[in-house]
Amino acid sequence: MKGQRGFSIVVATFVLVVLGLLGTYxxxxxxxxxxxxxxxxxxxxxxxxxxxGIEWSIARIANGGNCSDLNTQTAMSFTGLDGFSVRISCSSQTYSEADKTPTIYRINALSQFGSYTDTDYVAREIEVSIVN
Structure with missing residues (x-):
């Protein structure tokens, strides 16, 4: 029995190290x-x-607005969007079809939070086309 002296200290130390590493993980x-x-x-x-931003733009166009109205609004701030900025861009093209001349609007909205170099930076971009 004298050869096993101190063995429990080695086992206890090993168990503590393993538990510490597991806890850290x-x-x-x-x-x-x-x-x-x-x-x-x-x-x-x-x-x-x-x-x-897209829905705001669609509402503006539906109420008689055009792309030049939207493009002057480079960055908007909506209520409740703490820290987010929304950039709208719009282009339009008019076509002639029989007796109608529909205008197709292409609207792009880019939403950003923070700056590109920040660790919490996030951005989403949506693009839609509508006919008016």
Missing amino acids: MVRLSANQISTSINALQGARAYQAARA
């Missing part, structure tokens, strides 16, 4: 999951901000 994994969740939420908010 779990903390890092949790932090990554939280970061991913926050980025997904910000991406969804950016998409909704861009969609709000």
Whole structure:
């Protein structure tokens, strides 16, 4: 029995090291999951901000506006979009078909949060075409 002296200290140290490494791994994994969740939420908010810009543009065109009205609004700030900016660009082209002359509008909305070099930067872009 004298040859096994101190063996329990070695086993206890090994178990503590393994548990410490496992704990560190779990903390890092949790932090990554939280970061991913926050980025997904910000991406969804950016998409909704861009969609709000598209719908605002469509409403302006439906009420007699045109692309020059939209292009002068380079950055908008909607209520409730804390920190998001929305840039609208529009182009239009008129066609002649029989006795009608429809105008096709191509509207692009780019929503951004933060600046490109920031770690929490997010952007979403939506483009639609409508006939008026």
